Amino acid sequence: MRDVAVIGIGMTNFGELWEQSLRSIWVEAALAAMKDAGVDYIDSFYVGCMSGGLFVGQEHLGSMLADYLGVCPVPGTRVESACASGSVAFRLGFMEVASGMSDIVLVSGVEKMTDVSGDEATYALATAADQEYEGFHGITFPGLYAMIARAHMAKFGTTRKQLAQVAVKNHANGALNPHAQYPFSITVDEVLNSVKVAEPLRILDCSPITDGAAAAVLCPLDRVKEFSQKSVIRISGSGHASDTIALHSRKDITSLAAVEVAGKKAYAMAGVGPKDIDFAEVHDCFTIAELCILEALGFVEPGQSGPATEQGKTARDGAFPINPSGGLKSKGHPVGASGVAQIVECVEQLRGEAGKRQLKKARRALAQNMGGSGGSSLVHILEVV
Amino acid sequence: MSVPRIWRETPQRYRLEAGKCTKCGKVHYPPRLICDVCRSQDFEKVTVSDEATIVTFTVIHTPPSQFKDQAPYAIAVVETKDGLRSTFQVADSDGSDLEIGTKVRLQFRMIQQEGEAGVIAYGHKASIV
Numbered sequence: 001m002r003d004v005a006v007i008g009i010g011m012t013n014f015g016e017l018w019e020q021s022l023r024s025i026w027v028e029a030a031l032a033a034m035k036d037a038g039v040d041y042i043d044s045f046y047v048g049c050m051s052g053g054l055f056v057g058q059e060h061l062g063s064m065l066a067d068y069l070g071v072c073p074v075p076g077t078r079v080e081s082a083c084a085s086g087s088v089a090f091r092l093g094f095m096e097v098a099s100g101m102s103d104i105v106l107v108s109g110v111e112k113m114t115d116v117s118g119d120e121a122t123y124a125l126a127t128a129a130d131q132e133y134e135g136f137h138g139i140t141f142p143g144l145y146a147m148i149a150r151a152h153m154a155k156f157g158t159t160r161k162q163l164a165q166v167a168v169k170n171h172a173n174g175a176l177n178p179h180a181q182y183p184f185s186i187t188v189d190e191v192l193n194s195v196k197v198a199e200p201l202r203i204l205d206c207s208p209i210t211d212g213a214a215a216a217v218l219c220p221l222d223r224v225k226e227f228s229q230k231s232v233i234r235i236s237g238s239g240h241a242s243d244t245i246a247l248h249s250r251k252d253i254t255s256l257a258a259v260e261v262a263g264k265k266a267y268a269m270a271g272v273g274p275k276d277i278d279f280a281e282v283h284d285c286f287t288i289a290e291l292c293i294l295e296a297l298g299f300v301e302p303g304q305s306g307p308a309t310e311q312g313k314t315a316r317d318g319a320f321p322i323n324p325s326g327g328l329k330s331k332g333h334p335v336g337a338s339g340v341a342q343i344v345e346c347v348e349q350l351r352g353e354a355g356k357r358q359l360k361k362a363r364r365a366l367a368q369n370m371g372g373s374g375g376s377s378l379v380h381i382l383e384v385v
Numbered sequence: 386m387s388v389p390r391i392w393r394e395t396p397q398r399y400r401l402e403a404g405k406c407t408k409c410g411k412v413h414y415p416p417r418l419i420c421d422v423c424r425s426q427d428f429e430k431v432t433v434s435d436e437a438t439i440v441t442f443t444v445i446h447t448p449p450s451q452f453k454d455q456a457p458y459a460i461a462v463v464e465t466k467d468g469l470r471s472t473f474q475v476a477d478s479d480g481s482d483l484e485i486g487t488k489v490r491l492q493f494r495m496i497q498q499e500g501e502a503g504v505i506a507y508g509h510k511a512s513i514v
Binding site: 119122123126132133134135136137138139140142143146147148150151154195196197198199200201246247248249253 | 394398415440441442443444445446447448449450451452455457458460461462470471472473474480485496497506508510
């Protein structure tokens with residue numbers, strides 16, 4: 001297997017992009033990544049998209065996006081793993097370059113969520129749960145994470161305030177991110193008094209509905225200098241795992257087994273452990289998700305994520321900064337794009353190009369992306385060579 | 386939701402039928418073709434107990450469109466007396482009378498209805514004992 005580097009990154013602003021279409025935001029991100037990489041061609045591309053069909057009535061993205069990027073007959077592949085679609089695209093591109101099949105591969109994610117009503121978006125997102133035995137009874141995604149939150153609070157004594165602190169911390173980071181959908185700070189009181197969505201979760205515990213696209217260009221490590229003079233970023237670890245689609249089928253509702261397994265695989269490939277990671281971008285689709293992920297990835301012991309967050313350990317100036325980009329909560333969550341947008345943030349930080357968000361220590365990064373209530377997850381580790 | 390889609394699930398939704406693995410004994414609800422514990426493909430039909438306790442729950446304030454007229458409603462992961470876990474609404478509850486461990490009984494109820502003349506889907510809801 002060849003070593004693989006990320007040589008280019010690009011993303012659109014995240015938000016309600018009413019004047020733009022799915023194809024236009026994707027092409028914008030792809031062109032930005034190719035320009036950043038210094039390449040004027042690609043051998044193939046992957047695009048993660050959860051539901052072009054339900055959000056804009058468009059499938060066959062491999063063809064349409066190749067067409068609108070002006071690269072036909074280059075092969076394009078659309079992949080789906082709910083909210084983890086973007087990082088599946090990233091992993092497949094990594095595998096294609098590592099295997100020697102291709103040299104220059106564009107990996108990307110896109111979701112155009114605001115062309116449908118809130119009800120239709122809720123329905124589209126709910127398809128990531130078990131439609132026949134969860135959705136049938138009226139559960140929603142916030143509802144599934146709310147049930148995880150209640151179980152976590154009962155088992156470990158995690159508090160409502162600690163959950164709120166996740167959103168407050170991520171908004172403080174996102175306030176410094178020019179791409180963020182909600183680039184402003186919020187307070188614990190605002191979270192605790194916001195509208196109820198699915199008890200005990202409130203609207204400010206939830207990531208928003210977002211339009212956006214993100215892309216990266218990969219190439220073999222030994223060819224980087226032909227294209228780019230920027231810091232060389234190597235993909236040192238990749239892990240991917242599944243779990244039951246229904247939350248109720250899990251042995252332990254408070255732990256995310258797919259995240260744990262994907263993390264262990266990525267750590268093993270990179271030859272490192274959680275203590276060697278300088279910072280991480282994780283899938284905070286709901287505040288409770290970030291807490292469970294910190295435990296599954298071994299950053300803290302089970303039950304310690306709430307106190308660690310409350311003590312500021314996950315803040316930008318803390319012991320292990322989590323979601324310096326603002327996370328899905330503040331930056332926005334265009335579901336298929338989020339996994340690749342995490343990679344964009346990791347690379348900006350590792351290059352020292354993150355502006356006001358720049359972390360002091362950024363040599364090795366971890367990105368964790370997740371589908372559904374934890375039914376699929378991917379973990380990638382990137383490091384400065 | 387199409388008629389065949391509702392109709393083909395009636396054994397498990399109406400009668401709580403499950404598949405019990407004849408090799409390792411794990412009960413699968415809904416039934417499936419292969420056991421995820423022992424890989425056996427031999428099952429016998431059993432009926433899930435209607436006595437259950439609440440494992441965790443939430444109260445939905447922003448529901449999917451077909452549940453709009455029921456909101457806010459409570460929904461829970463319950464564990465039946467025979468150790469099986471699944472998701473059910475808790476009937477006639479706004480959540481304030483629920484705790485983890487609350488005893489419930491599964492009862493045959495209307496679950497959802499599509500549009501004004503739409504198909505009515507039935508199944509089970511949990512009810513506080």
